[in-house]
Amino acid sequence: MPIQQSDVQYTAVATAENGRDGRVRTDDGKLDVVVNPPKEMGGSGAGTNPEQLFAAGYSACFQGALGVVARQEGVDISGSTVTAKVGIGKNDEGFGLIVEISAALPAVDDATARDLLEKAHQVCPYSKATRGNITVTLA
Known part of the structure; x- marks a missing residue:
């Protein structure tokens, strides 16, 4: 059974720019990473x-x-x-x-x-x- 909005104790917020080939960061700044497709999928693999x-x-x-x-x-x-x-x-x-x-x-x-x-x-x-x-x- 899904929880109700009133039951939520914490909400994580992350925003991506440029999808799989860009950057993802959380609203509190604790996570800020470059994302790239892995080499196995034709990407640079430079980021996570x-x-x-x-x-x-x-x-x-x-x-x-x-x-x-x-x-x-x-x-x-x-x-x-x-x-x-x-x-x-x-x-x-x-x-x-x-x-x-x-x-x-x-x-x-x-x-x-x-x-x-x-x-x-x-x-x-x-x-x-x-x-x-x-x-x-x-x-």
């Missing part, structure tokens, strides 16, 4: 790109969700990391994304880690936003 920015946001959000779930389950995930790989490629509608989320949980057995990942995937706002829209796999 939307897929890297999405991967950064998704991995941070998923790590937060993993922490919430781990606390609820009483599992220590100290030293854990989450990596998001965001791929872009052509599909029937032009272009689409695919995501792989992987986590390293050094102090957790494989079965518990898998359970935590599945539960985090259910509560992570990025996972909720992409569910049914793009393929997301967990590793």
Whole structure:
């Protein structure tokens, strides 16, 4: 169920100039980056790109969700990391994304880690936003 405007606690604001070959900045100035298409897609690769920015946001959000779930389950995930790989490629509608989320949980057995990942995937706002829209796999 979508949240209502009255439930919003924070709103991020970013403005792009010249799309994938320009600049993106937030209204508070904390993020101000040059964006360029990657070399693999015919660009200069000189700056970052939307897929890297999405991967950064998704991995941070998923790590937060993993922490919430781990606390609820009483599992220590100290030293854990989450990596998001965001791929872009052509599909029937032009272009689409695919995501792989992987986590390293050094102090957790494989079965518990898998359970935590599945539960985090259910509560992570990025996972909720992409569910049914793009393929997301967990590793």
